[in-house]
Amino acid sequence: MKLGDENYRKTPETARLIERHYDDVRWDHILLLPKRQRGRLNAVVSPSIDEHADGTREIVWDESGPITVLYWQDVATAVRAVLQRGDVVDDHWAANAYLFCATVEQHISGFQSQPVIDRMVDPSGVVETVRPIVVSDALDEQLTYLRSRLGL
Incomplete structure (x- = not known):
């Protein structure tokens, strides 16, 4: 997760170190950051971000393999979709999910x-x-x- 740290070049090294420390686990790496940082990410990463037809974004580094790029706003959108479908059976979870979405939207996205x-x-x-x-x-x-x- 990236909120204040904009050193995206160390992401593959971090992923590799985690994999080495927990070598008995299969890893899917995700870089979670505020959407406003996408320009900075594009400017500093090499290779560049691959945007797929389904809307997913990925950086493929040799050292760590693919790392999915996900924005906080994407997470809030997914949580809101669950809430709107009415799939939530626990009111406590739903209340916290609304609070989470509001926090992401107001404090991270700046809405x-x-x-x-x-x-x-x-x-x-x-x-x-x-x-x-x-x-x-x-x-x-x-x-x-x-x-x-x-x-x-």
Whole structure:
């Protein structure tokens, strides 16, 4: 998992060390990071990320084999899909799953809450006039994400 560490070049070495330490286990390696770091990841990894037709992303290093690239937002999307299907039988799990999704969306993806968005679009708020420019990309991403989750 990567939240503050942007040294993606050490990923295959880390994978190899884990495999060596636990050699009796079959490993599938996944690099989990915030979506906003995809540009940085693309810039520093070699070989580059392979994007497959099914939407999965993978880096194939010789030392450790393939490492799947997964974004935190992908995890929240999968959890929300389970919640929307109603497959959850445990209310405690569901409550924690909603909290997890909200945490990923707000703190890792940087999505804004409805009251913040309402304040930004209110023309009477002089102090808020600069903020929409700063978060416009995040709001576009947030809108795209929410539309896809609602099937719009």
